[in-house]
Amino acid sequence: MLKRALVVGGGIAGTCCAIQLRKAGVEVDLVEIDPHWGVLGAGLTITGPTLRALHVVGVLDEVKALGATWTGGKVHDQQGRLITEIQVEALSPELPATGGILRPLLHKVLAERTRAVGVNVRLGTTVTEVTITDEPAEASFSDGTRGRYDLVVGADGIHSALRGMILPDAPRPTFTGQVIYRLLARRPEGFECSHFYMGRDIKIGFNPVSATHMYMFLLHPAPDKPWVDPKDQPARLHALMEGYGGIVPEVRATVLGENAASINYRPLEVMLVPRPWFRGRVVLIGDTVHATTPHLASGAGMAIEDGIVLTEELQRHPSVGEALFAFQERRYERCAGIIRNSVRLGQLEMEHGSPVEHGKLMGESLKALREPI
Numbered sequence: 001m002l003k004r005a006l007v008v009g010g011g012i013a014g015t016c017c018a019i020q021l022r023k024a025g026v027e028v029d030l031v032e033i034d035p036h037w038g039v040l041g042a043g044l045t046i047t048g049p050t051l052r053a054l055h056v057v058g059v060l061d062e063v064k065a066l067g068a069t070w071t072g073g074k075v076h077d078q079q080g081r082l083i084t085e086i087q088v089e090a091l092s093p094e095l096p097a098t099g100g101i102l103r104p105l106l107h108k109v110l111a112e113r114t115r116a117v118g119v120n121v122r123l124g125t126t127v128t129e130v131t132i133t134d135e136p137a138e139a140s141f142s143d144g145t146r147g148r149y150d151l152v153v154g155a156d157g158i159h160s161a162l163r164g165m166i167l168p169d170a171p172r173p174t175f176t177g178q179v180i181y182r183l184l185a186r187r188p189e190g191f192e193c194s195h196f197y198m199g200r201d202i203k204i205g206f207n208p209v210s211a212t213h214m215y216m217f218l219l220h221p222a223p224d225k226p227w228v229d230p231k232d233q234p235a236r237l238h239a240l241m242e243g244y245g246g247i248v249p250e251v252r253a254t255v256l257g258e259n260a261a262s263i264n265y266r267p268l269e270v271m272l273v274p275r276p277w278f279r280g281r282v283v284l285i286g287d288t289v290h291a292t293t294p295h296l297a298s299g300a301g302m303a304i305e306d307g308i309v310l311t312e313e314l315q316r317h318p319s320v321g322e323a324l325f326a327f328q329e330r331r332y333e334r335c336a337g338i339i340r341n342s343v344r345l346g347q348l349e350m351e352h353g354s355p356v357e358h359g360k361l362m363g364e365s366l367k368a369l370r371e372p373i
């Protein structure tokens, strides 16, 4: 097993990877460019496979205590009439079936655990240069220091600077044709599972994220990649929610007032970097190499699994190069499949495609996600 590793980026992928490496006895430095180590966004759905991965990392109890868990969902038409109920089975007796958590709370759990296991966290710092050979890598940092590492893990997200250094020709993220609004709201009385409202073009969903709160998403097609001024977002969202039944009107009444500040808007982008995902002693994980849309709610799950698999392969192979190759081969098809199917689900929504095909693809994807990693 290697002695020293550097993790670049303190998001979900970076923290989980740093924790796993540290647990395996590796000395780990983690550099995060944000001096406040903050995180944007409302809630995150944590599917059964994501809960399984969080269990391996060792933070499941904290996530369960701060988040919410449940066993299924209800799909409604635009008026709020129930179309179908979805039952989700837990992957194993110690795991909840599915769940949700506020992003800042998951971040807090992972950041605290990263420090508690002894990772050396350096905030407001990044890598400016790194050598790419089969020898241990030399990294230069933005604060003028340098370091020598047996492994450098790039986990600096979809707009990764490290990716630009080692794979300058990697594809850039592409817009999928849909945009998403997200919002945080109080859970209404009796709100105990996911609820989806299916309009012709607009899909609205709600997921619990804590004992008291839920997050809403609203997904709709957009012909280009429109930028919406943050000051216009509450009024736009309010207008898009018109004409929906169920719990939508109750939440709509808060969009221009008490919940306006929680609104988060973004065009959906995907990116799959073809293999190789490593050069020399530098390997890329998480959104840095495989960023997906939220259709299967699995981007964070894939990011967590990467750190688990990478550490397992490093423990299994005496040579770092062999371990990185084995990591890439174990991860590529799983992550590519999630992206492919997420994009297709979005296309079916935009084309008003067959609900049967949509349901079948969703079922197949969720089944594949439940396979052992």
Ligand SMILES: Cc1cc2nc3c(=O)[nH]c(=O)nc-3n(C[C@H](O)[C@H](O)[C@H](O)COP(=O)(O)OP(=O)(O)OC[C@H]3O[C@@H](n4cnc5c(N)ncnc54)[C@H](O)[C@@H]3O)c2cc1C
Binding pocket: 008, 009, 010, 011, 012, 013, 014, 031, 032, 033, 034, 043, 044, 045, 046, 050, 125, 126, 127, 155, 156, 157, 158, 160, 161, 162, 180, 266, 285, 286, 287, 288, 291, 292, 293, 294, 297, 298, 299, 300, 301, 302, 303
């Ligand atoms: C709208 C939307 C909804 C989603 N919903 C879900 C969901 O419900 N469930 C789910 O599982 N997934 C979801 N995802 C996907 C999930 O958010 C991502 O897959 C996940 O956050 C990726 O984690 P990451 O650590 O790879 O990247 P990031 O979260 O982007 O973290 C990157 C980190 O690196 C830091 N950084 C950036 N540049 C540098 C640099 N140069 N040097 C050092 N540090 C740097 C950043 O500050 C950040 O801390 C969603 C995504 C979107 C867009």
